[in-house]
Amino acid sequence: MNPFANTRRLAAWAAWAALVLVARNGTGGGLPELEEEAFRAAAARVASCVVRVEHVGIAGGAASDALTPHGGPLTGLLLSENGWVLTTSYGLGELARRADQDDRSPAATLITLPDGARLPARLVAIDHHRAIALLKAEGATPNHGFVPANNGVPGQWAVAVGRVWSVDRLSLSVGVVSAVGRMEGVALQTDAAVSPANYGGPLLDVRGGVLGLVTPLPGPGGDGGVGWHDSGIGFAVAWDQIETRLPALQQGRDLHAGWVGVRLPKGSPYATPPTIEGLHAKSPLKQAGAEPGDAIVEVQDAPVASVRDYRRQVGEFDAGQQLRLTLEKKKGGERAVIEITLARRPVDQQSRRAAASLDREGEISPSGDAESPSPSPSGPGS
Secondary structure (H helix, E strand, O other): OOOOHHHHHHHHHHHHHHHHHHHOOOOOOOOHHHHHHHHHHHHHHHHHHHHEEEEEOOOOOOOOOOOOOOHHEEEEEOOOOEEEEEEEEOOHHHHHHHHOOOOOOOOEEEEEEOOOOOOEEEEEEOOOOOOEEEOOOOOOOOOOOOEEEOOOOOOOOEEEEEEEEEOOOEEEEEEEEEEEHHHHHHEEEEEEOOOOOOOEEEEEOOOOOOEEEOOOOOOOOOOOOOOOOOHEEEEEEHHHHHHHHHHHHHHHOOEEEEEEEEEEOOOOOOOOOOOOEOOOOHHHHOOOOOOOEEEEEEEEEOOOOOOHHHHHHHHEOOOOOEEEEEOOOOOOOOOOEEEOOEEEOOOOHHHHHHHHHHHHEEOOOOOHHHHEEOOOEEEEEO
């Protein structure tokens, strides 16, 4: 249950009232000045919830080990008086990938509140699927809560907020919501300037409502998403994606993208039907009886006519969740409905080699399946 939901209408009214007062007082007198005032007012509504996050050292590592990306701090969003802090997992992902060999968690994490107070925090869980991390900082309390925004709409204002340059002053970048349902359905896309300066901070609407959390999602070549911001492309994990998974994160459960273990055809993902070309030996779909040549025609009872449709339907699901697929069997053309439990991509060496052999036939999507290469994120229908 969202502790700030009851204040949604009040925040909207306050935003409207602020604009009216600015207009009546004649501060600047023009539309650009009114817009600037609205952006500053939006940031002010979340200011007490926006904190600086610094990871220091590596547990079990040498004192010289550095964890902070580029030696700099990140931003976090303080959720409530219970000390929960959301931030980006940027800089933590590589450590997590090496966790099979040793403990690569931060030796220490510090958050700095807007008043300059510094508090220790601990890493509770990572959502590897959405590149976010949950921290706990005892004693951290915002002056007032933030208000989640309604789902973003392409074309609406978007304000990315960070607190890295100065503890007592927020950094702002302004743009619009460029697209929704991006990165296999988990993110909003924005042209507001996104960089390590605001990774982990909120993306706001013009009323100060939180649309999502800014984080670098995987970009071309699996670069962790940092390559996108130089092209004017930024992502924020949609708030509804975060909110529904908070209970699991608060219980200390790491989340991973659901893995089906299927190879789909090459070609345009917008025009190519999702016909199974290959299956990993440990594929949940194979274990449920699917075979090469079967066509995936529905996911969760929603029709899928292309690889793109399939990816968008499956992309939001995490490992361990149930997924219902309808197959049109190659033999006889009959339809079969199967239920599978999505897996986490195999991590043992032998399975990795097999997965790599399978995956070379196509690009790996965030849902962990081998598919045809996707076009530029600004391409049609993306």
